[in-house]
Amino acid sequence: MSEDLQSLMQNTGQRARQAQRRALALEPGRKNDALRQMAAFLRRDADDLQRANxxxxxxxxQAGRDEAFIDRLRLDEKRIEAMAQGLEEIAALPDPVGEITDLKMRPSGIQVGHMRMPLGVIAMIYESRPNVTADAAGLCVKSGNAVILRGGSESLNSNMAIAERLRAALGKSGLPLDLVQYVHTADREAVGALIRMDTFVDVVIPRGGKGLLARIRDEATVPVIMHLDGNCHVYVDQDADRQKALQVVVNAKTQRLGTCNTAESLLIHRDRVGDLLLPIASALQERGIEIRACPEALPLIPGAVAATDEDYSTEYLAAILSLKIVDSLDAAIEHINTYSSQHTESIITENYSHARRFLREVDSSSVMVNASTRFADGFEYGLGAEIGISTNRLHVRGPVGLEGLTLQKWIVLGDGHIRS
Structure with a gap:
């Protein structure tokens, strides 16, 4: 890494830390006003944003990117308005910072409880989608964090234009400008610097392709909130309602193919093969889904392809679904806990005991009963917005909203109390 880049990143981190400490004194109303100003600036300068885009x-x-990539990159009036509305929705959410919970009187006479506080300085590293710039900045400002944004080089002009308006809105609202900073360089070494800048960065949140996520997982010395894969399962239990099974499986797989909460694997209990296997498979195939089936299911499904062991652990993000017949709920849970990426799993059943066991024993960040995996989303969970989804085992799991961007500290209230 060049000395100039190292100096740039250190300076960025130092300014973020100073701004975040100043933000600890901000009242919710001032933060909300800044978010509404951000929305207004995006609307006002929509033409300039589209010009940069x-x-x-x-x-x-010119680089030969496919249409799906270009669509993710595109900013039009509708998407700019959606960014502005998203900021206004974040402003309307309850502010978690300063919330006191679990306050209890101790025998000594002191009161002990928890208070929510910001995580600190967040490095947000992402690819393609310019809207993440506004979404991440809004959530971080609302939760009292400073954010250092580093988008992909493919969206550099769009991201810089958005960040410029967000910072202008902070200035107009009297908030520290450096609560939101954008790393202007396309140098890949900037990512390496951010994820190892322990002195100034408290947590890294990456959103992007597997290459980016794997690099950050392997190289970061700063704590990371992330998920690498979304290999989600639906299990059709022996006591499943037929109509619920059909509609949930089809929706979980086909409602949108390229998302991390799309179902990638279907398990079906042996007792339901006779009445459900072919109807479900046919409904999926009619919608263009290729089925990769276990040896037992393969001859029962016309047009199916033989599944390999690798298929059961693959996030396809495509019109492909692995399928396996299982003998029991125990076998389904074992299969899921072996092959899942710990993102989202769902059971279709009318059996209360089976549902409770599935909820308790499946080790994933979201576990569902009689519902599509596509519901694994911050907005659907009532968080208002999310900065990402975590399959981590520490701090936060599942969709990460405002509360997930805070932590708890102990507070103690006394009246001259001393320990005897």
């Missing part, structure tokens, strides 16, 4: 689109087209 067109540069990124031209670069992507």
């Amino acid at each position: 067109r540069k990124d689109l031209r670069n992507a087209e």
